[in-house]
Amino acid sequence: MTTPTYRVEVDQAKCQGHNRCYSMAPELFDVDDYGLASAVGDGTVPPDLLDKARRAVANCPEYAITLTEVPL
């Protein structure tokens, strides 16, 4: 059995810089000089951070973060 891989993505058009994702999961998100967020690297979520990724999605006031399963 293979464990599915997940990826997070921040929609730049929706992010308003609330900084919730970066403060709760800095391993997965970074902010630029303007406080706007993006995924670290290509957004791949290590299995042990999946819970944090889900929390980041559920706490973004602008619904700007998506978590998707990467097709094998």
Added chain:
Amino acid sequence: MTGRQAPVSDWATDFDHTDPTWVADPYPIWDELRRNCPVAHSDRYGGTWLPTTHELVSEVAYDTEHFTSRAVVVSNIKPTDLDLPAPIGLAPPITSDPPFHAIARRMLLPAFSPKPINALEPFTRSLCRELLDATRGMSHFDAALEYTRHIPVRVIVQMLGFPQEDADIFRHFITQVLENVDQSVEERQEVIASGELDAYMNDQIAKHRAEPRDDLTSFLLEAEIDGNKLEDAHIRGTMVLLMIAGIDTTWSAIGASLWHLARHPEDRRRLIEEPALWDTAIEELLRAYAPVTMARMVKEDFDFHGCPMKKDDWLLLPFPSANRDEREFPEADAVELDRVDNRHAAFGLGIHRCLGSNLARMELTVALQEWLDRYPQFDLADPAAVTWSGGQVRGPRSLPVRIL
């Protein structure tokens, strides 16, 4: 401060955000409106609308086509197109509309992004300790007067590079602008238009121009939009914005959180025993006691879900009500410090998201941590003596506590 207006007869058709009942506890009013009249209307202040559900508050916050931000404080003075020209407004970017809004905001964002704000934490922490030191030995005192009200104003004054002893000048101005909104036009004009504050800011601008330093005033003096330095009026407007947006608001959030902790020993104990709880706890306190109700004006006549909105009508945008909407937040009236899913709108939604949210969050966290470190056990000395501010920023203005 409140109650100058006639008593409210019906909240759905005659609401007033300065009415003593609203000021004392607006949540039951909003609960009722969310259920029975999601967009209320009042003839007061020249015509005002009030959406109360999370969905409708979001919709207005995202709709910059039908609503303008050129005036964001509902009062008896209704600005005309002439005295507050869109898209810039009096205090950019909070009073700005697209496309100028993004330009003015982008210029300020770096000064309020997480990293520079984190650098202010040591100052804030020592300020809180200094204020708490001054209460040493007192068994009863007013936490609003002795503690919460000093914190945000002194942090802003520090950021701007003004002398700490001038903090009172700003606190007085803010009370006038934000809380005494039910005064007559003449009373409001007298204080706001006196020119005293402009003169103070001009003096500081001149001093910083002569001797640049590493602070926000010098940052504003160096800032450029389209290759041009900012005009002094824009710089003063931004300073006014920082005061309007950063002082009463955070003072209120800290005070309301202390009010909660004073009445919930189990939450105090959890915060002291489970430091990992702070992150969710701060967001939950912000959700449950969000201090700020924003406002918009209607740009042109249009129909909003069956409501005939007229050009220049006011619209109150109660983020605190959106934060208590059961459809978005299960058990919305319960304060759950470990609430995991919390998309609260305490800092607004959309392009006007509170520029200072990182600063506010840092100040709230530090202020509560330092308080609990000093006073793990306290309660309200007299619950009936707690008073709340009226208008669009809600927080305790008198908070007598008893140290246990």
